[in-house]
Amino acid sequence: MPELPEVENVALALRAHLTGRRLTDLHIGYEGILRQGARATRKALIGRCIDRVHRHGKYIIINFSDGVQPDSHLMIHLRMTGQIFILDDYIPDKHVHLTFDFEGLPVHYRDVRKFGRLELVDHPEHPSAIAHVGPDMLLVRFREWYGRISHRRAPMKALLLDQGIASGLGNIYVDESLFLAGIHPLTKPVDLDEEDLREVWRISKRVLRNSIKHGGTTFMDFKDFYGKPGNFRSQLKVYGRAGQGCSRCGSTIEGIRIAGRSSCFCPECQPG
Ligand SMILES: [Zn+2]
Secondary structure (H helix, E strand, O other): OOOHHHHHHHHHHHHHHHOOOEOOEEEEOOHHHEOOHHHHHHHHHOOOEEEEEEEEOOEEEEEEEOOOOOOEEEEEEOOOOEEEEOOOOOOOOOOEEEEEEEOOEEEEEEEOOOOOEEEEEOOOOOOHHHOOOOOEOOOOOHHHHHHHHOOOOOOHHHHHHOOOOOEOOOHHHHHHHHHHHOOOOOOOHHHOOHHHHHHHHHHHHHHHHHHHHOOOOOOOOOOOOOOOOOOHHHHOOOOOOOOOEOOOOOOEOEEEEEOOEEEEEOOOOOOO
16 A cells, blocks of 8 residues: 555656646546546646645645636545556556546556545645645654644554544554654553654654655555655565564564554564
8 A cells, every 4th residue: 555655756756747737638447536527627627737746644636727717636545556657658457547648748547446536625735625634744743743642542553543643654654663663552652751752753754754765665566656666665674574583683573453453563672
């Protein structure tokens, strides 16, 4: 599943390649991807240029303008298996549901499980459709994040995954961050002091930034904008490594389920 680092890389590529380009056509294979359907989406976007690409958590919002009418804003949520390709020699397969034509430059939206959504929204950065989503984890300041989490009595693991507290941390990066911070995933924030929480906040951002630099982590079939897999996977310390030895202390990494998600941790480096 694409997480914040993968989505950030898609946003960076969209910004680099499409800013200033005009959408001249939109081919629609499967209309269900478009929240407002084919007609309304084509009407809102065709003939307009992309002037800004914004990311909030795992959402990308693209601002389309023609300088005359009010701007349109298209929000993309890749969900489980959404992918975007911009490749001259890309041959669309049956999982490509949309092809955007930017004056001859094709941009393909591919989605094997069809859970992703493209939606026209009411604001270029803070649309009401994601008003329930917390601040972006890469941007949130410590005081705000601390105020949202420090009094909570649920396991750290579940709260870091809670997109209402902060947006963008998924299963992989939560497990990695808690390992690097030396905190057991079942620990409750209310039992930690401010410095421990500051460490979790600081390390979570570092893990995300590090993964962005490496093009994200590839699981299942997530590939980047250019069709290349990310290579952060080789850096993972605990995620997906249950039963293997900890690279720091040699203990066996354990796997448990918390809030319905698999969690990997080192019982020695992350004491309960
Ligand atoms: Zn260890």
